[in-house]
Amino acid sequence: MTIHTKSLSRRGLLRDSAMLMASLVAIPIVIISPAARASKASKSDFHYQEQPREGKKCSDCAAYVASPGSNAPGACKIVDGPVNPNGWCMAYSAR
Amino acid sequence: MKKILSARFASLSAAALLALLTQGNANAVPSFARQTNLECTACHVSWLELAPTGRQFKLNGYTLGDRQMVPLAGMLQVSRTTTSNVDQSAPDQFPKDGDVVIQQASLFAAGKITDHLGIFSQWTYDGVAHHSNIDNVDIRYAQQIGDKDHGVLLGLTMNNNPGLQDVFNTVPAWGFPFASSPVAVGPNASTKIEEAFGQQVVGVGAYSLWNKTVYAELSGYRTADKAFSVFRAGVPRADAAAIKGLNPYWRLALQHEWAEGEHSVMVGTYGFNVDQYPDGLDPTGPVDRFHDLAFDAQYQYVTDAHRISAQANWIRERQNWDATFPQGGTSNATDTLNTFHLKGTYYYDRTYGVNVSYFSAHGDADDVLYNTGDPIVGSATGSPNSSGYVLELNYLPKRDIRLVAQYTGYTKFNGASSNYDGNGRNARDNNTLYLLLWMMF
Numbered sequence: 362m363t364i365h366t367k368s369l370s371r372r373g374l375l376r377d378s379a380m381l382m383a384s385l386v387a388i389p390i391v392i393i394s395p396a397a398r399a400s401k402a403s404k405s406d407f408h409y410q411e412q413p414r415e416g417k418k419c420s421d422c423a424a425y426v427a428s429p430g431s432n433a434p435g436a437c438k439i440v441d442g443p444v445n446p447n448g449w450c451m452a453y454s455a456r
Numbered sequence: 457m458k459k460i461l462s463a464r465f466a467s468l469s470a471a472a473l474l475a476l477l478t479q480g481n482a483n484a485v486p487s488f489a490r491q492t493n494l495e496c497t498a499c500h501v502s503w504l505e506l507a508p509t510g511r512q513f514k515l516n517g518y519t520l521g522d523r524q525m526v527p528l529a530g531m532l533q534v535s536r537t538t539t540s541n542v543d544q545s546a547p548d549q550f551p552k553d554g555d556v557v558i559q560q561a562s563l564f565a566a567g568k569i570t571d572h573l574g575i576f577s578q579w580t581y582d583g584v585a586h587h588s589n590i591d592n593v594d595i596r597y598a599q600q601i602g603d604k605d606h607g608v609l610l611g612l613t614m615n616n617n618p619g620l621q622d623v624f625n626t627v628p629a630w631g632f633p634f635a636s637s638p639v640a641v642g643p644n645a646s647t648k649i650e651e652a653f654g655q656q657v658v659g660v661g662a663y664s665l666w667n668k669t670v671y672a673e674l675s676g677y678r679t680a681d682k683a684f685s686v687f688r689a690g691v692p693r694a695d696a697a698a699i700k701g702l703n704p705y706w707r708l709a710l711q712h713e714w715a716e717g718e719h720s721v722m723v724g725t726y727g728f729n730v731d732q733y734p735d736g737l738d739p740t741g742p743v744d745r746f747h748d749l750a751f752d753a754q755y756q757y758v759t760d761a762h763r764i765s766a767q768a769n770w771i772r773e774r775q776n777w778d779a780t781f782p783q784g785g786t787s788n789a790t791d792t793l794n795t796f797h798l799k800g801t802y803y804y805d806r807t808y809g810v811n812v813s814y815f816s817a818h819g820d821a822d823d824v825l826y827n828t829g830d831p832i833v834g835s836a837t838g839s840p841n842s843s844g845y846v847l848e849l850n851y852l853p854k855r856d857i858r859l860v861a862q863y864t865g866y867t868k869f870n871g872a873s874s875n876y877d878g879n880g881r882n883a884r885d886n887n888t889l890y891l892l893l894w895m896m897f
Contacts (some may be wrong), residue, residue: 400519400571400598405605406512406668408716423493424521438493438521451717452509454494 401441407450420446423454487529487566492521496855497806501765504634507758508717511623517598518574527567533559535892537637541885549832552639558583559638573597584638589690592620609665616687617654618705626752626769632799632813637890644870645817645840647773649728649748656696658687671709676702698739700731722754734779742779763803771795786825793819809850816843836878839871860892
């Protein structure tokens with residue numbers, strides 16, 4: 362009887378483990394779609410705007426990556442797409 | 457000669473590691489700050505309470521920013537606890553009271569792994585117990601799909617503490633107080649979701665944030681044994697709980713941000729149903745069943761000069777002692793326990809802060825469960841009822857150094873305000889003053 366109980370328990374553990382591992386593998390496959398984007402966040406998630414806010418602007422932010430040319434749009438380590446050096450978002454951190 | 461070279465190598469390695477850890481911005485979990493180039497107060501109201509930016513960072517799977525070669529960080533807590541009335545007849549209940557102790561030292565491996573995969577993991581040395589073990593671990597996969605501005609953020613989490621994956625500072629895993637005394641006497645009753653299973657179970661779940669408004673999550677937890685024992689590495693086997701099968705945890709929250717994220721509000725609910733074996737060393741036979749249902753709410757106002765936040769959290773737990781009651785381990789076949797936490801915060805100039813909180817627990821009296829007959833920690837009435845408050849002052853001379861003075865006062869403790877243990881001890885005797893130096897690097 363004891364052996365029988367242990368056997369059932371082992372099967373249960375194997376089943377649970379298999380479910381966990383299957384979830385880990387399957388769900389990413391399911392959620393990857395052609396519309397999937399790169400890992401950066403959307404501008405709207407960080408309330409990005411094209412204007413400075415209270416004197417703060419992207420070109421002064423530590424996450425801003427400038428492009429050659431002083432007024433050319435740059436990039437950001439956090440939000441996706443071209444970034445106006447005079448823009449602003451809520452992740453702003455002074456250099 | 458070999459010993460000398462080894463010692464020099466060790467010294468140089470330690471120096472290199474320290475230099476690596478202390479370079480650049482050192483804020484919040486500093487490896488995240490190095491990854492994003494953001495300062496801590498961009499992601500936190502004041503660490504560790506997450507602001508809207510921090511919630512986005514976590515929901516995006518810790519992947520925003522540049523991957524670091526060595527995403528390591530460290531933490532050190534040094535503290536001193538003074539209890540109002542130390543009972544000299546039971547010194548074992550007040551270890552290190554009045555002593556300065558290294559409360560905790562942690563090493564974090566935390567950062568982006570791939571564009572969609574990230575990790576928060578922590579290994580902690582407990583300076584009071586002189587023991588180290590794995591701490592919180594959260595491995596996340598996240599991806600946004602659909603319309604850029606109105607799409608869905610989908611993610612997976614694998615973690616070892618129910619609630620750890622949450623992004624709001626209402627849930628027990630991230631609730632206030634953010635640090636507390638490692639040696640003070642505390643009330644005897646808490647719900648299972650209040651960190652009863654941290655570093656003892658492992659769970660995997662899926663979450664989504666739709667239109668930046670609706671957050672939903674479903675996870676399942678099991679005992680962190682066999683192939684998953686790494687999630688409880690270092691935890692003494694005798695201390696580890698065992699739960700039966702997969703146990704569901706769920707979360708639903710509605711959030712809204714306005715004024716460019718200066719204001720944010722959330723109302724939500726979450727729950728955890730868990731079947732636990734009474735003896736963690738013998739995961740067979742009948743189990744006790746716990747059903748936790750919680751409702752929570754949060755408001756934050758975040759600017760550089762002024763920061764205000766408030767959280768409320770109410771948990772109702774239904775306890776079915778299907779295994780323990782027949783063995784005489786409880787007086788009742790079922791019990792109910794409710795806990796409530798309310799907290800308010802104000803920070804000026806991101807440097808000077810005050811936290812005020814009220815907490816309470818009340819539920820069914822259960823003589824066998826709570827009236828242990830022990831002085832100080834027992835309850836003469838067999839009651840889980842406790843209530844009190846926390847007043848806390850914070851000063852951050854640097855963004856990564858925090859000085860804390862925290863006073864905890866009890867108006868009721870284990871069932872009564874006075875003579876709660878039947879040995880003449882009063883609730884206020886357990887009031888504590890806790891001083892903390894907390895450093896991140």
